[in-house]
Amino acid sequence: MFKDKTTLLSSSNLVYQFKCPGCIKSYIGKTESTLFNRTKEHGWKDKASAIYKHFDHCSAWKEIVDFFQTDGVEVDLMQFNVNAVRENTKIIRKSDNWLKLAFLESLTIKEYKPDLNTGIRSCKDLALF
Numbered sequence: 001m002f003k004d005k006t007t008l009l010s011s012s013n014l015v016y017q018f019k020c021p022g023c024i025k026s027y028i029g030k031t032e033s034t035l036f037n038r039t040k041e042h043g044w045k046d047k048a049s050a051i052y053k054h055f056d057h058c059s060a061w062k063e064i065v066d067f068f069q070t071d072g073v074e075v076d077l078m079q080f081n082v083n084a085v086r087e088n089t090k091i092i093r094k095s096d097n098w099l100k101l102a103f104l105e106s107l108t109i110k111e112y113k114p115d116l117n118t119g120i121r122s123c124k125d126l127a128l129f
Contacts, residue, residue: 008035008090008091009034009035009036009039009086010034010035010036011034011035011091011094012031012032012033012034012035013031013032013094013095013096013098013101014030014031014035014091014092014093014094014095014101015028015029015030015091015092015093015094015101015104015105015108016028016029016030016031016035016038016089016090016091016092017089017090017092017108017112017114018042018051018085018088018089018116019088020051020054020055020058020060020061020088020116021061021064021084021087021088022058022059022060022061022062022063022064023058023059023060023061025054025058025114025115025116026112026114026115026116027042027050027051027054027114027115027116027117028092028105028108028109028112028114028117029042029105030101030102030104030105032098032101035086035089035091036086039082039085039086039089040082040085042085043055043078043081043082043083043084043085043086044078044081044082050116050117050118050119051085051116052081054116055081055084061084065077065080068080092108092112093108
């Protein structure tokens with residue numbers, strides 16, 4: 001028997017990469033939750049999120065939002081942000097083991113050197129010894 005393939009946003013226990021559709025700066029993160037939930041947090045709910053903060057300051061992103069708000073039409077900024085995160089996020093690695101997932105996140109940050117992983121919360125340096 002064949003199993004139905006899990007959709008991208010239903011996936012969990014993974015390391016993911018987000019690229020800003022405006023300026024292509026990137027962010028690497030991990031989640032044990034579904035990607036659906038984590039992308040909503042990044043796009044709107046988690047005001048401390050590096051991605052949320054980036055949207056607030058990225059002039060290229062603001063130009064995209066302004067483009068869609070022409071002729072007095074207001075966009076639903078929450079849905080616009082969340083959809084942008086969802087459409088510009090891809091899975092890099094997966095693991096059902098939370099410790100391995102933490103190591104994979106650190107290794108992926110070291111490998112990809114994402115622009116938006118700054119500060120204590122989002123930059124975990126891997127030190128084994």
